[in-house]
Amino acid sequence: MTSHRSEAIQALLAERESTIDEIWRAAEERLDRPLSEGLNTAHEACDRWARDRSRIAIIVRHPDGRSERWTFAELSHASSRMATALTAAGLKPGDRFAALLGQGVEAFICALAAWRAGLIYMPMFVGFGPDAVAERLRSGRPEAVVVDHRYREVLEKARLLLDHDPKIYTVTGEGGRGLLVGDRSLWAEIDRHTASAGTAVTAPGDAATLMYTSGTTGAPKGCIQPHSMVLSLQPFVRHAFALLPSDLLFTGANPGWSYGLHVTGTAVMAQGRPAVIYTGDFDARAWLRVMAEERVTYAAGAPTAFRRVVQAARQVGLPTSLRGASCAGEPLDAPLAEAWHVLAGSDLQDGYGQSESAMVLANLAYDPHPAVPGALSSVVPGFYVGLVDDDGNEQQEQGIIALRSPRYQASTGYWNAPHLWDARWRGEWFLTGDLARRDEQGRWHFIGRDDDLIVTSGYNVGPTEVENIILAHPGVQEAAVVAAPDPARGNVVRAVIVPNGTDLQARIAADVRDAVKQHLGRHAAPKVIDFVDALPRTETGKIRRNVLREQHSGD
Template sequence: MVGYNFARAVDEIANKTPERVAVLCVDEDGREQRLTYGQLRRETNRLASALARVGVGRGQRVLVLLPRGVEPYVVYLALLKLGTTVMPGSEMLRAGDIRYRVQHAETSVVIAHAKLTGEVDAIRGDCPSLCHFFSVGGAVPEWTSLEDTMELGSSADFVVSTADDDMAFLSYTSGTTGGPKGVVHTYRWPLEHLKVAGTYWFDAQPGEVAWATAGPGWAKWIWSPFVSVLGNGATAFVYQGRFQPERYLELLERYQVSLLCATPTEYRLMAKVRGLERYQVQLRSACSAGEPLNREVIDTFRRAYRVTVRDGYGQTENTLLVGTLRDMEVKPGSMGKPFPGMPVAIVDDDGQPAGIGEIGHIAVHRSHPALFRGYLNDPARTANAYRGEWYITGDKGRMDEDGYFWFEGRSDDIIISAGYTIGPFEVEDALVKHPKVAECAVVAAPDPERGHIVKAYVILRDPEDAKDPNLITELQEHVKRVTAPYKYPRAIAFVDSLPKTTSGKIRRVELRERAAMEAQVAAGGSEG
């Protein structure tokens, strides 16, 4: 029996509505690129059949490093048609990040935008598993042009047989210790995601222009811009420019976007725009995920556009687990309720259900059909993520008497900043590579716009270096060069020592409390 393949499902939509626009892409200068479902079907067939001719096939792991645009849609669908495993990679990854992923997954193929190939070239010699290098958007020495490769293919239907349990996506997510974790999702996962999250939360309708602002390289891109939009036959709106709140509002108005999914930070900054009502935005639905959304933003959008921004919660390891669904009463600050029939609960340390109002672990029963199949090559880490039959998300929450969930914070040290998930180890590892840094610890510090920022407490080899007014900027730029720039510490404090346990472990809880107090003092000072 042939298993589910999301690419085949998109082809079925193309068969019925070939002229409907699948992807509408706009760059910073206003230039447009449109791809209909019929064109998308033909282009993905051409690429899949061409890659098959040059030796790329079922089971191979393919790292994809592409920025926003039409290309990720074509590449992801073609790779699914081939039966490969797609490894989403942010365009902000640096050579060390790429080396880790390629070596850990034994990746054999990389598809990268021409401007990103240099980071891959820097680690080629360390990664003997790599045997195919395809560039997009320009000729690069020692890389094969993906556009030229497509000339070898045919537009005739091409989809290999895949099993439901075949590995479709391998997404890496930060951990509190060690390197990022490789999260395994199967070919059936998109179907399970569409059944609930793609229908009752991000409810794109056929032909609607839907804008989900997440960029390729993140699990959230697979969730919404890719699966939830194309799987429902809607039009995926893509903007290739940098975030500017006024520009976003202009685009929402000009292209009559009816469905928006953005980060809380993006909503917060748009809500601050003076004269918000002058933009003739016609949103039917709006949703947000990544961190709790404050009441002021919800009220502002409701007042300006008569739309309620609905919150949602999920993880790379699963799908959207809890959310404010269509026509559900909004409790500002709450993440909503578990979807009907979905085994999500608040449990205690022993995996037993917590009482009403009691803070516990947000947990998912292992029977949840969209739950990941484990961390690649790491059975111990996978086993440690469970308490009995419950997968523990690492987040703490409580449930009120109406069944709504409320986020109470991380139970580990993961930092969530402006929707990005950041492991402190990765930032600390980058910082200590600087010759002036002896030791450091990184924690989350409260921030009014980003929710939290990365704050580093640094012990210098020579305390006198703290007098250098340029050192903080120097350290920040160093981190940006060593690892993905979004991880850099936006605040740095030089200290003589770090709080530690008797066994030598850093007491991050003390540093988090200190960072929160310092942020509160700074906010009070700015107001005064």
């Protein structure tokens, strides 16, 4: 076993010396069928592995202790039945099938059913309120929506704001709870239809998923993600997660977003690897218990979740089976990275990507160079990533993260908004809108969104770098840095802090200013520091910097 593992690691390291063309040629050869015969996510992520009828795809753990083990064959059969039901209900290739589902096998059954029927799957985050759900439904105009009974009331309120009436499939609770008049029971529909639906022949560039952005920088945009998504994510999963046949992944990512549905979902399934999901509300101790009981070897989630896992693990410890972990979705700050390393003895790997681009920067597995907390070490094999200015001119030290002529990109455009997609391009460069700097060793340091950059007295200050320093203070639980208007300087740096414990706020403020001056310079030190009970966040946990910018000091 040790010999095979060593050989696999050496092969992975050798692959990183390949050219971009060689990376993608090898990725294409790992598919079950030649691209000339088409590419359908349902086949690649499920059916090809269903030939081994005992192969586990998903382990579902519930808060009450119940567990389910789903094989690829069972997923294939159930999703084929659901595809038959959708076709019988009148849905046609190209129609949208929306979902308001949390962690659970239903999200993957419905996604697979949509793809095999030639539909476009349209996931939505379960934390959205009625207005956010209605906004996405008005844009995508799905023919049908599947909803968990826990979110049926939210969907009903959203329906009142629509000018069309999609069919509703409900995942009912105990005793049929959540099923309203006119609804169809998801599991009843699956049970009463046969697995007669074939898999649609789709091209790699055909639309598979309509994934809406979180809307933190404006109205949510619908990213059109093609069936080749399983290709665009293959290098990241191979080189960051680096899962071996003996590995078992735990994913805490919600399937309403790309990271949960695709990165830790279908991209892992496409390698024939199993994953563990937990259906309850977030509970750090429950995560640790499930990982320990299932002998999980690798975990993936958001930094916000890992912060609470670290707090819980300081009391109960980490599972002894856990060899590694990875996070994405928001910046990984240095204090969290260091705290994890102390507990785990291994790095909490960082990954960067977007629904529009794919996962393109990461701390790769088995990197011989030491990790620097809060920095991304490498470009994911298969991509050319650079720093450019707003005109697309390449920069050496700091600029907008951009992809040059990506072979397989996560999205092909924005739904009903081609002008917004075109605005992201500067010739061969696709601009992410995120700022970063590169150090002398080539590591990438995330600065923040282009529109979050603080310009004060002629200096550019990235909020993330200041936040990393503030978060290292033991008296700080959370922090956000934004610009505050100043008549003399135009803007000054404002820090909004959630204190941790009973430290005097005046002492925290003085310490924070001194630390930022020492590490980044006087220009970056917060001139305004406010203390609050909680930071405004989106439903996904991202800080609403626009809300903080609009607030007056001391609010």
